[in-house]
Amino acid sequence: MTVPGLAPLGRILRFLMRQPTSAFGLGVIGLLIFGAVFAPWLATHDPYAQDLANTLAPPGGGHWFGTDELGRDIWSRLVWGTRITLTIIALVTVVVGPIGLAVGTIAGYYGGKVDTVMMRITDIFLSFPSLILSLAFVAALGPSLSNAIIAIALTSWPPIARLARAETLTFRAEDYVSAARLQGASDARIILKSIVPMCLPSVLIRLTLNMATVILTAAGLGFLGLGAQPPLPEWGAMIATGRRYMIDSWWLVTFPGIAILCVSLAFNLVGDGLRDALDPKQMNRR
Template identity: 85%
Template sequence: MSDTSRATDARRAMPQSLIALRNICVFLARTPTSAFGLIVLGVLIFTAIFAPLIATHDPYVQDLQNTLAPPDAAHFFGTDELGRDIFSRLVHGSRITLTIISLVTVVVGPIGLFMGTVAGYFGGRVDTVLMRITDIFLSFPSLILSLAFVAALGPSLNNAIIAISLTAWPPIARLARAETMTFRKADYIAAARLQGASPARIIWKSIVPMCLPSVMIRLTLNMATVILTAAGLGFLGLGAQPPMPEWGAMIATGRRYMIDSWWLVTFPGLAILSVSLAFNLLGDGLRDALDPKQMMKR
């Protein structure tokens, strides 16, 4: 048997979901902007997992005899006003950023998907009530609403994650509702009703899988906003509290010395910029990869 035949048989034996995932990954890897997003995201995950091995110093240990030292061989990104190594604090801060991203995604995705699919499928009063609740959250800028929630709950990292989650789900709900309204009158939905399927089963088995690609793209694009909101809360002292090495809080403490010690705000700012840009580029790539026209070409 030739190598081409073996490859063909192997592809046929693979589940369709794995084939689709492989095609998406290949598409993203071949697109320069999406590949950049994947690389940065991979570096973020790798750094967060192996932070104790990558960091050259303890991020919390102070060295008052070596404060505001410029970047050198001993301290790659210099030291802060308390003599702490900025590179090590950035490395450990990647864990905080990844924690925020993961928890917000886990909370926002299901809430937005549930609200949107239920409102879009049932319509009528259910749609009106759920969408008016969504409109109330959408009527306020996300950062301002997050500030209000954190001010009510108290400044901490956990409360910042809760506040961001409470303000990030409405766009997902709107998107899921729009997608559901295009599917609910489809023939396969009518066939499922005729077979006696309950609304919950129809929503879960037939509508949610159709909404997932668009929701995944929206979640990826929203991650940049989540990172910037978390950094903004940390900058204002309402997110992660000292001495935690959160990137926004690092910029807040370093801004007092930024005229003479530029490295205090430059490197945390570049970290926030790189990760936010990576998620935006990755979201754009996913949108193109999940485009039906692109999938037909592949």
Template identity: 80%
Template sequence: MTMTDASQRPARETVKRVPQSLIALRNILTFLLKSPTSAFGLLVLAVLLSGAALAPLLATHDPYAQDLQSALQAPSMAHFFGTDELGRDIYSRILYGSRITLTFITLVSVIVGPIGLLVGTVAGYFGGRIDTVLMRITDIFLSFPSLILSLAFVAALGPSLNNAIIAISLTAWPPIARLARAETLTFRSADYIAAARLQGASSGRIIWRSIVPMCLPSVLIRLTLNMATVILTAAGLGFLGLGAQPPLPEWGAMIATGRRYMIDSWWTVTFPGLAILCVSLAFNLLGDGLRDALDPKQMNRR
């Protein structure tokens, strides 16, 4: 073999690896689209993203504009979802509220995923006292209902959108940590981990380069399923007045203000409630679809 062939081999191998990852992503997406439930989840999330991005174009009214003469009007062509007690257009407020929901989902995922993954992989890899301490802390967080614990954190930090995100993040990482630890325990005795140790790789490098990638699929599935709980908790905090503060169009807060008029003006709580229901259901269905798509048995069948 010539020097030219040897120098070109890494380049060819690198080129081959990129299409394989794209093919795997395409196969997963195809699998999700073939499932009616997963396709519904993707559709709802696509609507959520579109509504958040295009809210200024899709909204028919200013979501903060008050018109007391139009208060509590039923759904019509002028106001698709009716108006609230201050005459604000509910359809436009739900559109802008999707931005708040998307902010919750994105920031909580960014915070919870790395924390849970780090705690779980470190505890599972090192074991011993480190594992005991980290898992006992995790058990303490898991012993309280997430909404109750979030209420305690928000009460300590003060009611606001940012504090609600912090509170929810502090309560949402333990299930991710438990899952990552369980996955790490199955991988840490593998031959490739032992080979990495013999080659002198540090514990941090082994965790980052070998164990974390193996835990990512399961963590991603769990994180997706947890988003439904995150949305419900955020809506619960908003309903209690501890989340996003008025006049922000947060869906839970909209239900809280509309519940006083729900007997005669059903639309004030129905449409925000349907928005919460659809998005929460979409994440559950998408999580189930991802679990099936990333299942090795399912992959072999495809």
């Protein structure tokens, strides 16, 4: 089945590359992936190696981004931290996407009591700020990177479910859904074959925009000591350990902060570009 608005990947990429903002976002994401894949070769030092004779060294030839309070190379820790960031994004997206899509499509398709129960549960999650709710889950599960990923995933699916439900309420009244039902197709088949593909473009856009929030939430948990634990080179945790020395050693928090800012901005820009690329009106103009 051909999904209206879901163009081939090549056409979408060409559209994104023609837009300066989305092209910038793709470039930053490409650098993030490149850094994660080739971290052992890009890092100039062991990210965990301590050099107590060279602590809080400013950026220079030996250490491009300086060293931290234990003499560890900031550049190398930033590069290795890309793997942690990508791991968080990938795992949260893999969990959140299917759960939100399933809850939203089932609630929108069946309506009635099913819709009421599912959406009230969704509203309970939405009534709390995502970071506050993530803090509560991590406090209950215990501080660690894996528990932080679980907590972020548990708080990120409700907006996806709301979006999928709204899309399903529109599509379930379409003629092709009625025709499939008259032909004897089961509810599960109609949802999987007719409803879910139509919801995918909007859900993909939302997931891309949601990645920036995931990064910021993970960094916030790491900053508060509830996410990745030392000595892991997670960017939020790096800012947390460096804030005590930031007055005299600005590079400890500046470079991790710039990394978080650039990656979050990149996903937002790509999400905006993807929204335009998957818009049927935009597609008809090309």
